[in-house]
Amino acid sequence: MKTIKRMLEHQIWANRELLSAIQRCDGQAQEALNLFRHYVIAEQAWIMRLNGESSTHLRLWTDDADLASLEEAVASNEQRYGDYMERLTEESLDDMITYVNQSGVAFQTSIRDILTHVALHGQYHRGQINRVLRESSVQPEAVDFILFSRLS
Structure with a gap:
């Protein structure tokens, strides 16, 4: 439990750090914004x-992500995950959750595996x-877990 909580704390911190880097782009890295939107959604x-x-109404991929809506989504996710982790x-952790994905396919997955996936999925896209x-000449943001652990 402690490890999963720590991974999600890192996720929240890394989201804030990366959002700050994207804000500095002044709209010059739409691809970065679209990737960020994907994993935040x-x-x-x-x-x-x-x-x-149900999450079936959410569109995971779009080409027109905007910064203002992402700022709101990051704040909302932070609050919702914080509330969830407190409970x-x-x-x-090993309870099974039944859900339907964006394609309408039903699955059952443990809470532990879902939370681990959330943390790993975010790390993949942050890279x-x-x-x-970097390709847009913007300084990449250091968001590795070890840096987070040193700072906290």
Whole structure:
């Protein structure tokens, strides 16, 4: 439980750091913004599923992400994951969640595996975003877990 909580704390910190880097782009890295939107909306989908809500209305990929809506989504996700983690117990980590994905396919997955996926999915896309930032002559943001652990 402690490890998963720590991974999600890192996710929240890294989202803030990367959002700050994207804000500095002044709209010059739409690909970075689109990637950031994808994983922020994916985070939203997963927390909705964990809370028993449908996420089928969410579009995971678009080419027209905008900064203002992402700022709101990041803040909302941070609040929703924080609230969820406060209620979560060690005993419930292996509970199975039944949900329907964006294609309408039903799945059952443990809470532990969902939360691990959320953290790893974000890390994957943050690496992609940093590549795009570098290619756009914007300083990439250091968001590795070890840096987070040194700072906290």
